[in-house]
Amino acid sequence: MDTEVLIVGGGLSGLYAAYRLAQQDVEFQLLEARDRLGGRICGAAYPGDARPALYDLGPAWVWPDFQPRIARLIRELDLSVFEQFLHGDMLHEQAAGDLVTRSSGPSPMRGSYRVSGGTQALVTALTERLPANHVRLSSPLHRLRQRDGRIEAHRGDGSAAAVVASRVLLALPPRLIAGTMAFEPPLPEALRRELVSAPTWMAGHAKIVALYDRPFWREQGLSGEAFSRRGPMTEIHDASPVHGGPFALFGFVGHAPGARRSIGEAALLSTALAQLQRLFGAPAATPLATFVKDWARDPYTATELDLAPLGHHPEYGPPQQAIGSWSGQLHLAGSEFAAAHGGYLEGALEAVDGILQTLRGIPGQGEDRIPGR
Ligand SMILES: Cc1cc2nc3c(=O)[nH]c(=O)nc-3n(C[C@H](O)[C@H](O)[C@H](O)COP(=O)(O)OP(=O)(O)OC[C@H]3O[C@@H](n4cnc5c(N)ncnc54)[C@H](O)[C@@H]3O)c2cc1C
Incomplete structure (x- = not known):
């Protein structure tokens, strides 16, 4: 050719x-x-849902206020954005014990937007x-x-x-x-x-997404945003679609790529769901569906050098x-x-x-x- x-x-x-x-x-x-x-x-779809892949396993956020090109492209392609869901309190989980504190201060994610329909x-x-x-x-x-x-x-x-x-x-x-x-x-x-x-x-990162029929965290006055020193997820955010459900939470996994590999995907997912349950209550233990995407294991994104954490x-x-x-x-x-x-x-x-x-x-x-x- x-x-x-x-x-x-x-x-x-x-x-x-x-x-x-x-x-x-x-x-x-x-x-x-x-x-x-x-x-x-990379988007994932709720199994059996006729709609496109709404759940972002890679990038989720854009910042149109200071990213002129993506803002213009989104307009040009007749797409739209919506604000990252931030209504309600944030949670903070300490490194040891079951101590979880709640705060209502301004979120570090203010000004972050998501693309309707996912990136x-x-x-x-x-x-x-x-x-x-x-x-x-x-x-x-x-x-x-x-x-x-x-x-x-x-x-x-x-x-x-x-x-x-x-x-x-x-x-x-x-x-x-x-x-x-x-x-x-x-x-x-x-x-x-x-x-x-x-x-x-971000090549060394992994994301876990859990889908639920109800946004039970919102019902408790929580935004879904959580910062954890205990893990396995260090940062958790609401990942629900702009309208309707399934509703979703996602988290960045704190373990380095090598540790993730030794833990294995099934064990990692089970500790992540236990963490969501600690933070957001019993309904978090029974998601409709879950997705794990470990970018460090994807040879068309990451090389061996990308397995070292970036400071x-x-x-x-x-x-x-x-x-x-x-x-x-x-x-x-x-x-x-x-x-x-x-x-x-x-x-x-x-x-x-x-x-x-x-x-x-x-x-x-x-x-x-x-x-x-
Ligand atoms: C977990 C995660 C979260 C992120 N969050 C955000 C966010 O919230 N906001 C944000 O702005 N950015 C975020 N990013 C970064 C964002 O995803 C990237 O900046 C962007 O997608 C890069 O696009 P690209 O086309 O330059 O590279 P890539 O998306 O890496 O595309 C490269 C392409 O080349 C292909 N390829 C590789 N090798 C070959 C080959 N030999 N022959 C042919 N094809 C090949 C690959 O398959 C791939 O399709 C995130 C990234 C990750 C992994």
Whole structure:
């Protein structure tokens, strides 16, 4: 297959790039390794519910007040947001014993919004707007080779080139680029080291979601928000849909990836439900459904290096090191390549916008033609 722009990766950055290129009538192909689109955006549906996947196993929040791109994209895609449910008291669980205290102070989550229908709605809306036959799932690419002024992209299993393109946009976390893709000729060593040093945001985390027929915490004047030193979940929030149920609570698991692996998913879930019961009462012990998503075990998100806990939000941004002979043909576009909002959904859009500004020489593309700028 021959194309103008090959997009590798169908997370938010890859899908947004495809959407903008399609608006500009630029020929592209998007190849995604997994059998689904969205990358770190991943929604779960209540079993048997005809509605789409409402429960966020990856990103849940946007901050439209200071994230202009995601705010604009949500409007453009006819989606809507609603405020994170914060009505009622928060709970604080101490490290030892059964001491749980209640507080009514301002929540640290003020100003956080959720996308109606879950962040998966962004993926669905973008995908629906792409031309037919331009996206291929279950198509991991692992080798890029420069040949006769163009780039051949291979699956890495020795088979013939899957795609030949004039330019390649790698919409991937930097560590996956450095750790899972081979380049002929190789990327400059200084750039490779820079890519390895950029942690994939939230890749070491795991989320547990529990669904209930009633929002029993709200009935007790609780917001569902809880902060725990005891665990296994360190932070818990209301994850219910904007309207109706099933209602939901979700928590970030405090154990490091290695500890989670030794505990095992079933034991982890059972201690998480015991914690919800300690905090919110007996109804928490019998959810309608539960979901556990351990991102650290997902090879299309996390590398071994991402198993070490992050103490702070890393400094992200476009590559500082030269890209060598790949200059002008290879573009790095995942969220971690954004300077202002790196690691976040907003960053995925920021990184792509930055690249589209530089994509001159593609018919119909250029700074003055990027919509909405
Ligand atoms: C648990 C969790 C909670 C989060 N919470 C928030 C939040 O509340 N708000 C927020 O703004 N952000 C949050 N984030 C971060 C947010 O999810 C990311 O910033 C965003 O989704 C990154 O999008 P991306 O397209 O750059 O990368 P990704 O979503 O990682 O997409 C990369 C894509 O490339 C594919 N791929 C990988 N290797 C290959 C290959 N070799 N060939 C082809 N395809 C490949 C992957 O399958 C994936 O689809 C959270 C992340 C996690 C994990």
